[in-house]
Amino acid sequence: MGTTKSEVFSEEINDLSSLFKAFGHPARIAIIQFLRTQEKCICTDLVKELPLAQPTISQHLKELKNAGIIQGSVSGTSICYCLNLEKISELDAFLASLKYDQNPTCC
Amino acid sequence: MGTTKSEVFSEEINDLSSLFKAFGHPARIAIIQFLRTQEKCICTDLVKELPLAQPTISQHLKELKNAGIIQGSVSGTSICYCLNLEKISELDAFLASLKYDQNPTCC
DNA sequence: TCGCTATATTGCAATATTACGATATACTTA
């Protein structure tokens, strides 16, 4: 008990749910929104922008990177992060499929 | 420590992340996919379909309902669940906004 | 009413997540 029973679900389902899970935290949504509106990517700006400690932000960035939602490229002493639109499109495609397949006589 | 610091984020961000979080579990994705492909809605079919105990499925259904992702209508002794396309569109809109606002010179 | 079926709730053990201080790593510049 206590553990998610990932073994019993398909890889596709597990991949999708991991991707959604990565979006499922306010700090990570805030990071994504900041990445969206900034001219330049970022780095330590997030630490100034968000009311969270640096290790906490670093941890959330890591999770977003592991999920493939953001990419980071080293630029001297700092790291420039940006959104990975391909991953975002995967979720988009899933949500779109829910809409098109829907049976209109249901409920 | 240990608690998500929701207070420091806007309501919009918290709402969005809660919605994503509800999608962030393989059992809930499986329920959503099943709801998508079934002619009729469901009820106890999920218990037969998924390798999880009835209370566990009931709990996941509750979370999906709380998030507004599914709706249930009582039909005699059973309950007919279906997807709420409006909520799904909210996520869709967010993901779409990420794509359109993106700065192409970044990273 | 009694038993049956469908679903929800409770309680709890196992595990995962969150946040952060302390510390490590690594590049840069004086």
Added chain:
DNA sequence: TAAGTATATCGTAATATTGCAATATAGCGA
């Protein structure tokens, strides 16, 4: 090389999530 800046990792306490047995609730037909 030493000091400074940027970021990552470790360790850990607090809290949340997951899964399920046991049990409760509720409609239905005999």
